[in-house]
Amino acid sequence: MKSILSMATILMILLSVAQVNAQDGNSILQKVDEVMFSPNDMSATNKIILIDKNQKQETREAKVIQKGTDKRLFRFTSPASQAGIAFLSLPNDVMYLYMPAFAKERRISTSVKNQNFAGTDFSYDDLEAKAFASKYTPKLLKTEGNTFVLELTPKTKGEYSKVIATINKTEYYVHKTEFYDNGNKKIKEAIYTFKKIGKYWNPAEIVMTDLKKNHKTKMIMENVKYDTGLKDDDFTVRKLVQ
Amino acid sequence: MKKIVLIIQIAMLVGIANLKAQDSIPENELQTENPILKISGEFLGDERFLLNDNDQWFWNENRLSLKLEKKSENGVKFFSEIWFRNFGLPAYQSAADLYNKGILNPNEIEIRELYVSKQGFLFENLDVKLGRQRIAWGTADKLNPTDNLNAYDLEDLLDFGRHRASNTLNMNLFLNNEFSLQAVYIPFFEPTNLPVSVFANVLNSDFTLPQGMTLTAQSNEIIQPExxxxxxxxxGFKFKGYAKGIDFSLSYLSGRDALPTAAYNTFTPTDGWGGVSIHSNLEYAPVHVLGFDLATNIANVGVWAETALYFAKEDVHIKNNLSAFYPYLPQPVISDSIFWKKTESKLKWVVGGDYHFSKGGYINFQYLHGFIHERGNENLSDYFFLRYEKTFFNEKLKLMPLSGAFIVTDWENLNENFAYAYMPEVVYFATPEMEISLSAVLFEGKGNNLFAGLKDLDMLMFKLKYSF
Known part of the structure; x- marks a missing residue:
């Protein structure tokens, strides 16, 4: 009888701890979203450096504007072979591609989210500006120094089975994310460097490493401006094909 | 002389642009959103030879595509694209030709686009573009039955979907962020330019003469519209919108058929053994075209459909004047048949889809009913296009092992009326600016159709593209 009671007590304690952890994970992730997605809009130039296993580098540049968490316009400015190519992402996974050579926009299938973005180690999915809480179910794994470590499980099936995110305990921005495939093998890792611009924390540099290919992409954000009053009109096919 | 003047003008433009760029504009400012004048372009080297004709070279193209673009902060944009080409193979036949560099080394200049546009002209929601421009209608991938504003550029038959620009007034009124109205006016019709080199006769219709007659000579004259x-x-007009996850458009075009009809043919006997010469008056039939297209996503698959309904504005007749065979008859002997009744529409359409696989795979499929040169609903063939490509080594290498088309002209007698073109390709991106591709095109087929006519022309193609 005693053993049954003690078992039940242990179970209840375990369950309540799990609940506390889940709640903690949720509240932490909510705070991360508040830090990362609080600006109304953002404009920046992106320098994208591809580094192969022999440390050979290729650089691409683009301008990006974003409004809220689901409107983004990304336009390459270099190299010359890609200059002018632009992507427009709108709510409900509506995406358009503009290639100057074809003189018109083209709706892109949502399956493109499986792909790496323009030869980088980021998938289209990685670059989505959607709030973490809308994409993942969090679980607090541990606290380590000045960081929380969360396990994020995707709410819908995709290329990752889970993401382990290391989060700054005081400012709630992300230090590191580790991506695991459906075989639970770590396949990618992103290291973030955040800088404060005005009242917002900005991911000034992200280094994404594809562990299988031993290939890196360094994405540097420059000339970042927040809350400049971008309108919905700036995120239309009309603007895409300019 | 005109070409020389044009070259000088372009050289001055480029020179001025360079001076401006060097004198007053820091290099990095050329990358800003409103550059003073942006100069870009590409070099394309395109060499092809036939595989089953003693490896004969048949295509030589070295093209400089020079683009000048200037955007102002007030929404005005100037754009031009000019091709400078060394195109074709030397064709010297006599000693006199050796004095002519144009024969030994054929060069040409072509203004592909040259326009000025203004966003927010008169009203905030009205964009106007004036000048020589390409207006591409349709949601399908390169095979667009509704894309009829600009003349087809069929010079390279394998470059599907290529059109020439037209001198155009193009106005777009944006009703809101989802819906827009477009009105386009092209003051004069420009005809399709026909395929060259080994493709030259591929689109020609079969001409069946009465029994006992043999064609000895043929001439023609195009009746150009006033x-x-x-x-x-x-x-044309187009209403374009987005609703319930679907992009769609409805369009109307008033223009002319892309290819001419031999409307009046005069037959003349040339000998006593059935030899006959034919002189044809060719006319471009005026047409109405109603178009509809859509694009959306279904279960992560990109899906598109496009259809165009062609109506002749008047009955299109084909008249054959056989009077020369009956010199003693007082009245001319003319047979008259209606080739295309104005009450009979022809419907061309395409449906397609694409899907991106993880790890760099991509597949694209299209079904097309009715190619550009086909007329009459009963003569429209079925075309199936498939392309599977996969990238490797961080997109340094792209392979297209499955790429090609299959045509059926008569399902009831498939064995005698089919053709296919298999077009594998490998592309190597040597640097971010340079790509090199090697491809083959293998044709096979039977019957009277586009690719069966090319079955002896299997080819290998090498292309190099450098962007700057």
Missing amino acids: FSFLENAVY
């Missing part, structure tokens, strides 16, 4: 305000104009 340059009047509406008679020779091409104009």
Whole structure:
């Protein structure tokens, strides 16, 4: 009888701890979203450096504007072979591609989210500006120094089975994310460097490493401006094909 | 002489642009959103030879595509694209030709686009573009039955979907962020330019003569429409929108058929053994075209459909004057048949889809009913296009092992009326600016159709593209 009671007590304690952890994970992730997605809009130039296993580098540049968490316009400015190519992402996974050579926009299938973005180690999915809480179910794994470590499980099936995110305990921005495939093998890792611009924390540099290919992409954000009053009109096919 | 003047003008433009760039504009400012004048372009080297004709070279193209672009902060944009080409193979036949560099080394200049546009012209929601421009209608991938404003550029038959630009007034009124109205006016019709080199006769229709007659000579004359305000104009309207996850458009075009009809043919006997010469008057039939297209996503698959309904504005007749065979008859002997009744529409359409696999795979499929040169609903063939490509080594290498088309002209007698073109390709991106591709095109087929006509022309193609 005693053993049954003690078992039940242990179970209840375990369950309540799990609940506390889940709640903690949720509240932490909510705070991360508040830090990362609080600006109304953002404009920046992106320098994208591809580094192969022999440390050979290729650089691409683009301008990006974003409004809220689901409107983004990304336009390459270099190299010359890609200059002018632009992507427009709108709510409900509506995406358009503009290639100057074809003189018109083209709706892109949502399956493109499986792909790496323009030869980088980021998938289209990685670059989505959607709030973490809308994409993942969090679980607090541990606290380590000045960081929380969360396990994020995707709410819908995709290329990752889970993401382990290391989060700054005081400012709630992300230090590191580790991506695991459906075989639970770590396949990618992103290291973030955040800088404060005005009242917002900005991911000034992200280094994404594809562990299988031993290939890196360094994405540097420059000339970042927040809350400049971008309108919905700036995120239309009309603007895409300019 | 005109070409020389044009070269000088372009050289001055480029020179001025360079001076401006060097004198007053820091290099990095050329990358800003409103550059003073942006100069870009590409070099394309395109060499092809036939595989089953003693490896004969048949295509030589070295093209400099030079683009000048200037955007102002007030929404005005100037754009031009000019091709400078060394195109074709030397064709010297006599000693006199050796004095002519144009024969030994054929060069040409072509203004592909040259326009000025203004966003927010008169009203905030009205964009206007004036000048020589390409207006591409349709949601399908390169095979667009509704894309009829600009003349087809069929010079390279394998470059599907290529059109020439037209001198155009193009207005777009944006009703809101989802819906827009477009009006286009092209003051004069420009005809399709036909395929060259080994593709030259591929689109020609079979001409069946009465039994006992043999064609000994053929000539023709194109009856060009008058340059009047509406008679020779091409104009169109398009309503474009987005609703419930679907992009769609409805369009109307008033123009002319892309290829001419032999409307009046004069037959003349040339000998006493059935030899006959034919002189044809060719006319471009005026047409109405109603178009509809859509694009959306279904279960992560990109899906598109596009259809165009062609109506002749008047009955299109084919008249054959056989009077020369009956010199003693007082009345001319003319047979008259209606080739295309104005009450009979022809419907061309395409449906397609694409899907991106993880790890760099991509597949694209299209079904097309009715190619550009096909007329009459009963003569429209079925075309199936498939392309599977996969990238490797961080997109340094792209392979297209499955790429090609399959044509059926008569399902009831498939064995005698089919053709396919298999087009594998490998592309190597040597640097971010340079790509090199090697491809083959293998044709096979039977019957009277586009690719069966090319079955002896299997080819290998090498292309190099450098962007700057």
